[in-house]
Amino acid sequence: MESISVNGKEFEVKKLLGKGKGGYSYLSGRDGKLFVVKQIHHEPCSYYTFGNKMESELRDYERLRKIGIRMPAMIDADKENERILKEYVEGETVYDLVRSDRMKDEYLGQVRDMCRLLYPANTNIDYFPTNFVVHDSLVYYIDYECNDYMEEWNFENWGVKYWSKTEEFLKYESEH
Numbered sequence: 440m441e442s443i444s445v446n447g448k449e450f451e452v453k454k455l456l457g458k459g460k461g462g463y464s465y466l467s468g469r470d471g472k473l474f475v476v477k478q479i480h481h482e483p484c485s486y487y488t489f490g491n492k493m494e495s496e497l498r499d500y501e502r503l504r505k506i507g508i509r510m511p512a513m514i515d516a517d518k519e520n521e522r523i524l525k526e527y528v529e530g531e532t533v534y535d536l537v538r539s540d541r542m543k544d545e546y547l548g549q550v551r552d553m554c555r556l557l558y559p560a561n562t563n564i565d566y567f568p569t570n571f572v573v574h575d576s577l578v579y580y581i582d583y584e585c586n587d588y589m590e591e592w593n594f595e596n597w598g599v600k601y602w603s604k605t606e607e608f609l610k611y612e613s614e615h
Contacts, residue, residue: 443467443476445517445524450476457569459582461492466527473529475511475581479521493521500583506560508553510580528579533568537603538612546571547602549578554594561588566598 442449443465450467457464462479479492493516500513511526536542550571557564562585564570570582590596600607 440465443478443522444520445476445515445522448515450474450524452476459570459584461496461584462521462523473527474514475525475527477523477525479523493518493523496523496583499585502560502562503564503580503583503585506556506562508556508564508580509577510583513583525581528572528574528581530572530574530579533571533573533578533602536573537568537601537608540604542603545576546573546578547599550594550598550602553578553580557585558588558593562586563588563592566592566594566601568601 440452442451444450448469450469453466453468453473455463456466456475458480462477464475464477467474467476477496479496481492497513497516500510503510511528513523513525515524517523531541533542533546536546550566553564564580565582565584570580570584572579572581586592601611602608
């Protein structure tokens with residue numbers, strides 16, 4: 440794929456950043472600026488059930504924005520083609536930092552600060568470390584997925600297991 444459009448505006452695709460449960464994210468450029476274009480996909484996911492993915496992205500973004508979570512801005516949404524144009528946050532993922540033994544306690548502190556905003560708002564995010572990027576020592580949640588709070592899926596009971604070289608992290612790494 441050489442280019443991708445969002446509401447009629449063409450963006451040069453630089454590379455695939457990653458594939459998640461709901462879509463493919465591409466580093467894209469236009470007029471000398473970098474962006475992320477997320478293309479929603481409808482591939483099956485054995486452990487997660489979706490409704491309308493595009494509507495969920497829009498609703499979840501607004502929910503997290505109101506809560507005050509640090510994340511890339513949504514610049515545009517192309518409902519017809521199921522594409523979202525996001526601000527690009529340059530940096531390494533928390534996953535890569537853990538893998539290369541460069542994780543810092545301050546990053547854990549920042550995600551716990553996010554939890555102090557999320558939990559009273561009855562909200563969990565996807566705490567898997569590929570969903571977080573560190574830019575200028577600040578942790579950004581680069582996904583928009585969120586769900587109603589469930590203790591089983593909060594950071595302390597699930598997410599933290601992947602924010603250091605735990606058995607769960609090492610098992611995931613060996614399988615992917």
